[in-house]
Amino acid sequence: MLHTRLLRSLLGAATLLIAGAAATAPATAAAPTPGGTLTTIIQPEPVILTSALNTAAPTGFFSANVFDGLVEYDNDFKLKPALAERWEFSKDGKTLTFYLRRGVKWHDGKPFTSADVKWTLENVWKKIHPRNQILYGKVTSTDTPDDYTVVIHFSEPSLAVLSSLNSNGAQVLPKHLYEGTDILNNPYNNKPIGTGPFVFKEWSRGNYITLERNPEYWDKGKPYLDKIVFKVVPDAGARAAALEKGEAQYAPFSPVPLKDAERLAKLPSLKLETRGYEWLSPWLFVDINLDRPYFKDLRVRQALAYAIDRNAFNKVVWYGFGKPADSPVVSTLKQFHTSDVPQYGFDPKKAEALLDEAGLKRGADGTRLKINLDYLPYGDDFKRSGEFIRNSLKRVGIEVNVRAQDTPTYTKRVYGDRDYDLSVVWFAGFADPLVGVTRAYWSDSVGKNIPWSNGSGYRSAEADKLISQAQGSASQSERIALFKKLQQQVQTDLPSLPLLEMHFFTVQSSNLKDAVAGVDQVYGSLKNAWFDSGAKVAANPAAPQR
Structure with a gap:
């Protein structure tokens, strides 16, 4: 220790x-x-x-x-110029204009221009990027009046955009190397040409x-x-x-x-x-495959939550390098986080009662259900996380087979084939829930083999509505209220189990x-x-x- x-x-x-x-x-x-x-x-x-x-x-x-982003962030969360020297929102919040840096070259010597930003937004951020599909979902058109100006028009305001404009959030690709190609299989994905x-x-x-x-x-x-x-x-x-x-x-x-x-x-x-x-606001959680018949019953998902001691999980597996999570929005995001959500404290007896009510009785060998758990293959901490969960669920009669694999197999299994029962994963929530949290619950990305999106297969018209409203609201106070309702919604429906705010x-x-x-x-x-x-x-x- x-x-x-x-x-x-x-x-x-x-x-x-x-x-x-x-x-x-x-x-x-x-x-x-x-x-x-x-x-x-x-x-x-x-x-x-x-x-x-x-x-x-x-x-x-x-x-x-x-690669560069359009902006950089300093140690006080303030935006600094990068590929964009300056930027401005219109008064109604529906038009965002970037004035790009002149004289920037791609590593192959070609000039960086507004055409690269426009093409990347329309073909990558809106269609492929797991976070930006929501951030730029309300974009109606993008104008490039000259080589150094990009004008983005939104049908509704998108206040969260400015919180994710660095290289990770808004990475621009060279149009001249990607246009007309199979983007996901373009050879430059693995021999990148940036600025x-x-x-x-x-x-x-x-x-x-x-x-x-x-x-x-x-x-x-x-x-x-x-x-x-x-x-x-x-x-x-x-x-x-x-x-x-x-x-x-x-x-x-x-x-x-x-x-x-x-x-x-x-x-x-x-x-x-x-x-x-x-900037990351990371949290670790368990995704539950809602396409599995036994997990369609809310009582079974609740039983999983009650069976895991999050305090012990933090101390034993993560050596205290975290904080037990009660929501997918971490507590350091104070303006967005709420603890006013259904809570699932450690209560194995309640877990057993819920499993009995759901018809999953213990068999002669004491087993109610046999499932597989896949953990993110990012090291021993994640492996031990899977083993801790296996031991926790065994106490309430659920046998868990912990599976190891490489990252491509893991992401395809969870986000493409959906051939799993439980998965252990972490996401970065970032400075605004629209950037990093809502992707875990937005139904449009289910089964599209987009890593780090909605792995549970959660489909909720109410959750989608809250996400859409938060995406388009011009009022920060209204957005905060909507995100708190979303937390209440997903912690009631329980498609995933937040376990840890990571440090x-x-x-x-x-x-x-x-x-x-x-x-x-x-x-x-x-x-x-x-x-x-x-x-x-x-x-x-x-x-x-x-």
Whole structure:
């Protein structure tokens, strides 16, 4: 178990209010020193390298270094210019205009223009992106009066758009390489051409992905690093060893066994960082496949909820790196979150009674039902989550077979074939529920093989109505009320079981400076990062020889 002082330091930034100011990084006294290779750990290996088409965490972590967003976010959630130098909403909230940066080039030398934004919005954000389908669902037309102006017209206001305009939320693809192609199978998905600070060089599957400095980047003087190597290290113990030995200098998303965090934090060569996750608002939950006959009965879904001790789950599986969740909207999103929803405290006796009422009696061997559980293959913590749930449900007579697989098999099984009973997964809720939460409940995405969308198969006319109203309301107070009603609705219908508000941390070398530049850093680029020349840069044998 982690030392109390360490635990507090790790969780400090994660408990900041999303509506408040995040901790601002102290100013660096020394001027950035250019040069050097950063080896970072990426786990699991991405399925695809373009987050415009897949919003999985590994893809987002990598992809922001190759692509820019229309804006960036600083440490206080304020918007900063990126591909868009400025922007403005009309008074009625129905027209959003972007004025793009001039002179930006794609990595193949072609100019970046408004045509790229228009094409991506109409063909990717509205049709494929699991979050942006809702955000841009009310777009009626997009005008490009010139190469550097994009005018988006909405049938109703879309206030949430500005909360997701970074590279992860609004990644722009090059029209000249995608137009007229099979977008999901375009070869540039895995050898990406972006406008960002680093240029893609090589993907040795199962080993590493290499990026090199973009010498023509629009943000002059940046990036400082010459190269980034994203090294695939599946074993958690090996990740800890690589960081300790200096073979890797940066690893996000709680990369080491939680029990090892205290030991690593004491090493002078390493530090643990909690900033850079505030934008995510992550929560972990269990999706229930509502197409299964036995899960169509609400009493069975309620029994699942009562059978799981969320407090013990947080302590035993996640070592306290979280907070038991009572809603899909995490409590740090104070203006949107509500606890005024049906609650399902740990009560195995109530779970057993509900299963009896539903006709799922214990058999001679004590078993009521046999099901499969698939967990997100992102490491041992998720495996142990599945095992904890298996043990919890066994106590009430439900036998659970925990299945392991790679990420492509998992996403196809859950979001495409729907060949599962329960799945353990985490989503980022982001700064507005319309961006990250509603995708888990919107019926339009069911069965379309869109990862990180509605995996439960939940279809509710009332929930869809609330989502649509929140999407089109010009009143923030009205949107807040609608999202609270949505929480009440989904926690009554219970298509999924929120278990944990997640608290992530990053392990990095002490001499790596300015690696956190905003509240969305884990989904932002490392263009500001540099190695302190006054300290010895760790050896980097993990980097491939070229």
